[in-house]
Amino acid sequence: MTETTDAKPEVNSKDKPDASKDKSEGTSQARKFTYYIFLAVLCLWLYTLWTDRMTPMTDEGRVNGQIVRITPQISGPISQVLVTDNTEVDRGQPLVVIEKHPFELNVKAAKLALQQTTQSFHADSAAIDAAKATEVAARVKVDNARQHFERYQELAKSGLVSQADLDDSAASLETAQANLNQATAALEKAKQELGPQTENNPQIQSALNKLEQALLDLSYTDINAPGKGVITNMNLAAGNYASNGQPLMTFVNNQHLWVTAMVTENSLAHLKKGIPVKLVFDAYPGQIFTGEVTTIGWGSSGNGGLQVDNSNGLLNSPTSSPDAQRFPVNVKLDPLPEGVDLRYSGRVTVSFYPGESYIGERLLDVWTWIWSYLTYVS
Known part of the structure; x- marks a missing residue:
C-alpha cells in the first residue's frame, strides 16, 4: 500500500518583504502628494494675500452715472406723453405735458x-x-x-x-x-x-x-429732459394723474458714465487718485478697457457698518459679520471704442495697477485676460 502526501507550494520568503516594501513606498508617495497639495494651497493663499495689497482685483464693480427722478411740480391729469420707455432724449426735449x-x-x-x-x-x-x-x-x-x-x-x-x-x-x-x-x-x-x-x-x-x-x-405743465441721456422706468399714458412730488420716470445721463468698484479695506493700502486700471465688462466679454482712479470713498454702510443706538446715542460695535468691509472707488473711463454702449449698473471687473510690483502687475495682466474670457459664461 502506497502512502500519498499532499504537496504544499513552496513559499518564497522574499515575497513578503517585497509586498511590504511596495505598500510602504505607495504610502510615502501619497503622503508626499498630500504635502505638495497643502504646499500649493499655502502658496496660493499667500499669493492672494500679497496681491490683495499690491495688485488688487475685484469683481464687485458697477457702471455708475447720474440718475434724476423726474418729478412734476404741480398736480394734474397728463394730456400727452411724448416719449417711450428706454429712449434717448436731448436736453430740453419735451417728455410729458400736463393738462x-x-x-x-x-x-x-x-x-x-x-x-x-x-x-x-x-x-x-x-x-x-x-x-x-x-x-x-x-x-x-x-x-x-x-x-x-x-x-x-x-x-x-x-x-x-x-x-x-x-x-x-x-x-x-x-x-x-x-x-x-x-x-x-x-x-x-x-x-x-x-x-x-x-x-x-x-x-x-x-x-x-x-x-x-x-x-x-x-x-410747469411742460416737463422736459434735464439733459442728454435716456428715459427709463416709465409707464405712463395720457389720462394718468401726475401728483406733485411723485416721480414719473427716471433720467439716466449716459453721456458721462463711470465705474464704482467696491474694494476691501486691505486692498486700499496703495490705491490713490490717478493710478491706472483695467476693466472687463460682462456686456463685452473678451475685451479689456482702461481707466484711472478718480476718488476713494471715506465711508461705507452695511456689513457691520457703524450704526447709532437710538436708545442711548452711542455707536454699536460692528461685530455681526466676519466679511471684509468694502469702500467705493470711482474710476474714470478712457474714451470707449465706437459701438460700445454701457448701461447703468452693468457689472464690471476692475484690476488696479498701483505700481508696487512689476511682476505682480504682469501676473495681474494674465488674470485679467483670463477673466475677460470667463465672462462669456458668467
Whole structure:
C-alpha cells in the first residue's frame, strides 16, 4: 500500500518583504502628494494675500452715472406723453405735458386781477403783463441751466466730466442769466410807466405776485429732459394723474458714465487718485478697457457698518459679520471704442495697477485676460 502526501507550494520568503516594501513606498508617495497639495494651497493663499495689497482685483464693480427722478411740480391729469420707455432724449426735449387748461384759466384770472388793480390808477396793464410773462420764462430757463451746471460741477470735481463740457454748461447758464437780467429790466421799466404812485403800491405788487405764480404753474405743465441721456422706468399714458412730488420716470445721463468698484479695506493700502486700471465688462466679454482712479470713498454702510443706538446715542460695535468691509472707488473711463454702449449698473471687473510690483502687475495682466474670457459664461 502506497502512502500519498499532499504537496504544499513552496513559499518564497522574499515575497513578503517585497509586498511590504511596495505598500510602504505607495504610502510615502501619497503622503508626499498630500504635502505638495497643502504646499500649493499655502502658496496660493499667500499669493492672494500679497496681491490683495499690491495688485488688487475685484469683481464687485458697477457702471455708475447720474440718475434724476423726474418729478412734476404741480398736480394734474397728463394730456400727452411724448416719449417711450428706454429712449434717448436731448436736453430740453419735451417728455410729458400736463393738462394746461386749468392753469391757463389761473393766468387769465391773475391778468384780469392785475388789470382791475391798474385801472383804478388809470394805468394800462398790457405792457406789464407781457414783461412779466417774459421775465418768468427767463427765470425758469435760468433755474434749469443752474441745475444742469451744478450737476456737471459736482462731476467735474471728481474728474468725471471734461472741462469743455463744464465750460459749455457755464456758458449756457451765463446766457440764461443775461436774458433774465434783460427781462427783469423790461419789467421794471413797465412798472415805472405805471407812474411813481403806483410802482410800489401793495395792491399792484400782490396782483403781480399772483400773476407770477400762475405763470410759473403754467410753465410747469411742460416737463422736459434735464439733459442728454435716456428715459427709463416709465409707464405712463395720457389720462394718468401726475401728483406733485411723485416721480414719473427716471433720467439716466449716459453721456458721462463711470465705474464704482467696491474694494476691501486691505486692498486700499496703495490705491490713490490717478493710478491706472483695467476693466472687463460682462456686456463685452473678451475685451479689456482702461481707466484711472478718480476718488476713494471715506465711508461705507452695511456689513457691520457703524450704526447709532437710538436708545442711548452711542455707536454699536460692528461685530455681526466676519466679511471684509468694502469702500467705493470711482474710476474714470478712457474714451470707449465706437459701438460700445454701457448701461447703468452693468457689472464690471476692475484690476488696479498701483505700481508696487512689476511682476505682480504682469501676473495681474494674465488674470485679467483670463477673466475677460470667463465672462462669456458668467
